[in-house]
Amino acid sequence: MIRIVTARAALLVGQAAFWLPSGRRCQSLGEPAVDFDGHSPGFVRGVARGANGLATAVYAASEGLSVLVLDSRAFGGQAGASARIENYLGFPTGISGMALMGRAHSQAQKFGATVAIPDEVVTLESAPDLYHGRFLLLLRGEERASARSVVMASGARYRRPAIDNLAAFEGASVHYWASPLERNLCDGQEVALVGGGNSAGQAVVYLAGKVTKLWLIVRGSGLEATMSRYLVERIAALTNVELVIDSEVVLLEGQDGVLEAARWRHRRSGEETRRNIRHLFLFIGAEPNTSWLSHCDVVLDEKGFVRTGTELGINRPALATSRSGVFAVGDVRAGSVKRVAAAVGEGAQVVAAIHAYLAAPDDQPVP
Ligand SMILES: Cc1cc2nc3c(=O)[nH]c(=O)nc-3n(C[C@H](O)[C@H](O)[C@H](O)COP(=O)(O)OP(=O)(O)OC[C@H]3O[C@@H](n4cnc5c(N)ncnc54)[C@H](O)[C@@H]3O)c2cc1C
Numbered sequence: 161m162i163r164i165v166t167a168r169a170a171l172l173v174g175q176a177a178f179w180l181p182s183g184r185r186c187q188s189l190g191e192p193a194v195d196f197d198g199h200s201p202g203f204v205r206g207v208a209r210g211a212n213g214l215a216t217a218v219y220a221a222s223e224g225l226s227v228l229v230l231d232s233r234a235f236g237g238q239a240g241a242s243a244r245i246e247n248y249l250g251f252p253t254g255i256s257g258m259a260l261m262g263r264a265h266s267q268a269q270k271f272g273a274t275v276a277i278p279d280e281v282v283t284l285e286s287a288p289d290l291y292h293g294r295f296l297l298l299l300r301g302e303e304r305a306s307a308r309s310v311v312m313a314s315g316a317r318y319r320r321p322a323i324d325n326l327a328a329f330e331g332a333s334v335h336y337w338a339s340p341l342e343r344n345l346c347d348g349q350e351v352a353l354v355g356g357g358n359s360a361g362q363a364v365v366y367l368a369g370k371v372t373k374l375w376l377i378v379r380g381s382g383l384e385a386t387m388s389r390y391l392v393e394r395i396a397a398l399t400n401v402e403l404v405i406d407s408e409v410v411l412l413e414g415q416d417g418v419l420e421a422a423r424w425r426h427r428r429s430g431e432e433t434r435r436n437i438r439h440l441f442l443f444i445g446a447e448p449n450t451s452w453l454s455h456c457d458v459v460l461d462e463k464g465f466v467r468t469g470t471e472l473g474i475n476r477p478a479l480a481t482s483r484s485g486v487f488a489v490g491d492v493r494a495g496s497v498k499r500v501a502a503a504v505g506e507g508a509q510v511v512a513a514i515h516a517y518l519a520a521p522d523d524q525p526v527p
Contacts, residue, residue, distance in 0.1 A: 213237070213313040214264035215507025216489060221271035223511055228305060229273055230297070232280035236261030237315050238491070239500045242331050247341045248500050257331075260500070279303075284310060284456040284486070295485060309485045309514050312458075312466060313507070314449035316491040316498070321354060321409060321444065329412050333419035334440045337498060338363040346371045346439050352422055354409055355443030356383050361391030363443055368398045375435065377404045377424055404433075412440065448492050458483055465494035477517075479510045485517050 213229050214236075221227045231237075239245065242257030251260075268275065280300040294306045318336045320326060326334060335342050347370050353363060356378040368374055376395065382405055383392045395401055407424045410432070414420040422437040448465045459467045459482040466488035469478040479487045489506035491498050496506070 213311075213490075213507070214261065214268050215504040216311050216313060216510055217268035217273035217275070217507075218264065218271060219508045219511045220514065221268060221273040223515075225511070225514070227268075227273040228307070229268065229275045230279040230281055230299070230305065231275075231277045232300075233278060236265075238317075239503075242500075244331055245500055247339060257500075281314075281452050283452055284458070309487070309517060311510055311514070312453070312481070312486065312488040312492055313490045313503075314452070314492045316446045316448045316465075318442070318446045319444045321442065323409055323412060325412055329414060329417055329419050329440070332417040333414065333438065334412075334442065336442055336446075338366055338441060339499075342439070342441075343367055343370050348372055349438040350436060351375070351439040351441065352377055352409065352424075352435070352437045353441040353443065354378075355441075355445075356380055356386040357443065357445070358388050358391060360441075360443035361387045361395060363441060364401055365391065365394050365398070367441070368401050372400060374398075374401045375404055375424075375437070376401055377407050377409060379406065379408060379427065381405050407433075409440065446491070446498070450492060456483070458486060458488075461494040463494075465496075466492055467494045471495065477513050479506060479513050480517075487513055 213231065217227050217229045234240070236258055239257045240261040244254045245251070245257055245260060246254040248255065248260065265275065282298045282300050285296045285298065294308055295310045296304055296306045297310065298304060343366060346367060349371055350373040351367065351371050352375040353360060353367070354377045355363075360376070361383070364374060364376055378386075380386065383395070383403065395403070404424060406427045408427060409422055410425045411423040412419055413422070419438055419440060420436065421434055422440055423432050423434045425432045448460075448463065450460060450464050450466060453460065453466070459472060461467055461471075466481055468481055468488050469476050471494060472480075472482050479489055479493070481488050487510050489510050490496060490503035493506070496502060
């Protein structure tokens, strides 16, 4: 049986209510499971124990908002899976993703945020007539949570090719982006990059200035169908870039996460090539975790990422989605840069937007 519990909560100031079956256990990582069927404060956050969810929780809770963080899986999101984050401000020697997220989790709890896992959000509804304009999140298992505002931080998943031992090299030698850090890591080395889209092309041009040799590996028969012409032409002019068509990376070799060689196979002939590759770049796309938003009237872009701010209209507040009171931050947001620091920054920024919304919920322009 589901019962209604009213709690002093909400993603920020204000009241919210939780609909939780009696005896439901909400587990807070690092602590024993606790019963959470009483009058506990909370804010409803659609998805979130990634960098972004925890950042929002820290900033929102430290500014007096009641916060409930819901996550379907575990601690830390993608950042938690990173063996070593080298480019996060304040950690010049790097820090493991799990250590960084562990600290964020403790900090969120210190400020009073409530964290619930595993709690998968199945859909977002609004029930303005019944619940005075609050948002209602349906959780797997027929539970409900509501609040006056919702922040979506459900992140994204990078597409990963089917290479058996790929995970062993992620973090140190396998990269899903090419920032100045990765570019410097590759200085004077031979690398491979998989992908035929524009983001792959831009990364090739960017990395080519540093590396001795770059193998650009694509499954198709060329770049023309998937990459802008100017990039195809620029790549053709780079003498240290070699295009490998109709091929897939099939095996990585190395020790302790340090890549020493890669093998790729021609898809028709089956012929294999082995090269002494030190870094592998994968640019085969990212998929947003937005299937739970498919019937929520939240506008997504053509790839399924959540549109926010001026993408929706000239007067739309930053990080606001097409539904007033619902915000999106981090990798799930269309146009996000997909870095830990960016996710954390947006988590801080959205708190001001929520305050503004709660102060004048009816003044928010809706396209
Ligand atoms: C292997 C790896 C290494 C990386 N290394 C770096 C690095 O060195 N430097 C850097 O800047 N960036 C790095 N990144 C990128 C960085 O981790 C991400 O940009 C950042 O973590 C995004 O945070 P987020 O909170 O937006 O999303 P995520 O980290 O994806 O978190 C989203 C969370 O939402 C939860 N969720 C999804 N759907 C639901 C639902 N329906 N209900 C409830 N919960 C849900 C997920 O379980 C997840 O925990 C790395 C990424 C990977 C994969």
